[in-house]
Every structure is written in C-alpha cells, then in structure tokens.
Amino acid sequence: MPVSQADIALSLRLADAAGEVIRPYFRAEHGVEIKDDQSPVTRADREAEAAMRRLLDAERSGDGVVGEEYGEKPGVTGRQWVIDPIDGTRSFTVGRAIFGTLIALIEDGWPVLGVIDQPVQRERWLGVAGRDTLFNGRPARTRACPSIEGAIVATTSPHLFADGDVPHFMALVRAASKGAPRQGPVYGGDCYNYGLLASGHLDLVCESGLKLYDFAALVPVVEGAGGRMCDWNGDPLTATSEGHVLAIGDPARTDEALEALRDTDGHSHHDH
Structure with missing residues (x-):
C-alpha cells in the first residue's frame, strides 16, 4: 500500500521524539559503553530508540520494527519500521553534530519512506517513494557531476x-x-x-x-x-x-x- 500522509506524519513525530531525548545528552554526560561488536552505545541511543518504539507500539502495533539497540519485533502487515536512534554514535560521543536519527518504512523488503534527522542542527531530510525529497520542508536536489574525475x-x-x-x-x-x-x-x-x-x-x-x-x-x-x-x-x-x-x-x-x-x-x- 502506498505511503500515506499518516505514515509521513508518524515518521516526523518519531524523529521529534528521538531528538527530544538526544539533545540534552549532546556534549554532556551520556554514559558511553562499548558493545560486544566493539561499537559504542550511549544512554541517548537506548532511550531514543525506546521512545520511538513506544510510539510505534501505540500507533502501528501490527507493523514489524527493526532497531539497532533492541532488535527485531515481527509484524503481521508486511511493513517494517527500521530505526537507528543515533547513526554515528562515535561522532555524537565526541561532540560532532554530523550524526543522525534514521527512520525508514519498508514494504515487502523495499524502503518506501526515509527520514535523516540531525537533531542538534535541526536539519531533516524526508524521502518518500514517488515524491521529491524535502530538506526542512523545501525540495532537495542532487547536483550534476560531469565526470568521475573531480567527483567529491x-x-x-x-x-x-x-x-x-x-x-x-x-x-x-x-x-x-x-x-x-x-x-x-x-x-x-x-x-x-x-x-x-x-x-x-x-x-x-x-x-x-x-x-x-x-x-x-x-x-x-x-x-x-x-x-x-x-x-x-x-x-x-x-x-x-x-x-x-x-x-x-x-x-x-x-x-x-x-x-x-x-x-x-x-x-x-x-x-x-
């Protein structure tokens, strides 16, 4: 089923909820630990994912959820919400505002909605299949690249x-x-x-x-x-x-x- 306005609104609320949790921990005491796979995790990662999962449980209880910190919850609708509360935990722990919260909606294996949210700079990209990507509400466009030589x-x-x-x-x-x-x-x-x-x-x-x-x-x-x-x-x-x-x-x-x-x-x- 196509992405609805309600799906989009929910994805933005998920990003808002994660950002509320993350911002107070940025450049503050965040309790970083090293996980078994040697990647870092903080209280901000865990609490932000928990906040997003609470919203999803309340509003989309039949959908599957896949998250970095709390694993996979199977669903019954063929849809999965895929969330990473802090993509770039290492940057977050050293005070660089180039991490982001990632929220995706996947239908039958295909990503149909995506949010990249930078909660400190309050920058947000929203992508929906078949629509123009928005950056803070305005259309975003990639640039032309005439040759691989000189590509950044x-x-x-x-x-x-x-x-x-x-x-x-x-x-x-x-x-x-x-x-x-x-x-x-x-x-x-x-x-x-x-x-x-x-x-x-x-x-x-x-x-x-x-x-x-x-x-x-x-x-x-x-x-x-x-x-x-x-x-x-x-x-x-x-x-x-x-x-x-x-x-x-x-x-x-x-x-x-x-x-x-x-x-x-x-x-x-x-x-x-």
Whole structure:
C-alpha cells in the first residue's frame, strides 16, 4: 500500500521524539559503553530508540520494527519500521553534530519512506517513494557531476569496511581524484553524508559493512532528490542487501563509479 500522509506524519513525530531525548545528552554526560561488536552505545541511543518504539507500539502495533539497540519485533502487515536512534554514535560521543536519527518504512523488503534527522542542527531530510525529497520542508536536489574525475567522494571511515573492501574504495578515490589527488575523500559523517549528497554538496558516498538500519532510510532520501543508490554490483538496496552501499548524486556517473570500484587489479568485485 502506498505511503500515506499518516505514515509521513508518524515518521516526523518519531524523529521529534528521538531528538527530544538526544539533545540534552549532546556534549554532556551520556554514559558511553562499548558493545560486544566493539561499537559504542550511549544512554541517548537506548532511550531514543525506546521512545520511538513506544510510539510505534501505540500507533502501528501490527507493523514489524527493526532497531539497532533492541532488535527485531515481527509484524503481521508486511511493513517494517527500521530505526537507528543515533547513526554515528562515535561522532555524537565526541561532540560532532554530523550524526543522525534514521527512520525508514519498508514494504515487502523495499524502503518506501526515509527520514535523516540531525537533531542538534535541526536539519531533516524526508524521502518518500514517488515524491521529491524535502530538506526542512523545501525540495532537495542532487547536483550534476560531469565526470568521475573531480567527483567529491565521502565515507565515514575505511576502518569500518569489511575485510578486503578497502582496495575497492581506494580505487574509486583514485578515479575521482585524478584531477586533484591531494584533496582525497571526505571522512566522517555517517548518514549525514547522504543528506549532503541529496542537497547537492557531495557527489558520491561509498560504504561497506552497513546494516539494514544504517541504509534503509537513505534510499528514499537520495533517490527522491534525483540520485541513485545501489550496492557495489549496481543492484538496488533491499532488506536482503548485504551492506555494500554506493550513493551517486548524478545517476549518469553510475557505471563509471561501479567500474572504478571493481578496478583494483583487473578483478571484478565478487559477491560475499
């Protein structure tokens, strides 16, 4: 069923609820701990996700919920809300306002609604399948990129990449920085980079090892702004994608970007 005005309104209320929890903890005592997978978590992550789940339980009790901190709740409607209270906890813990709350609605495996919310700067991207992406209520557009040479590439950190994936990323960086090799890529940013790409400030974002709650919300935002999101083989991102993510502001650069990713040593990227 198509995304309703009620779905959109709920997604924005979810973002509001998370932001209310997160803001008081920013650059304040947040009780950071390291989880079993070595990633950080704070009271802000846990309390913000709990606040969103309370709203979803009250208003969409039949829908499934997938969240970073509290796992998966099965549903009966074929719809899932996928939430990440703080995407970019590391940035949050060091006082950088480039983290975001991610909220996605997935229907039959396909992301149909996505919110990227930066609660400190109060910046919000809303993407809905078949509609223009909005940034704080106004249409957002990706920018044209005439050539892969000179494209601005962003990633959170190659240290987060799955084993064996860094050379592919470096090959993409090489292709993009032929004209300006000293510039290099933009590092840090998590979900915020995808908002910046949707608003026309970056050309490519490339990441590996993302989970569904890391990328689901990004897809409608980027695509509704005129960009394209796919995995490193060029396939669309769905609930079964394995975490290789490429966002392209100008879809005309898709083939060049995918080719560059494969071009580490003449071997193409293999499926994991």
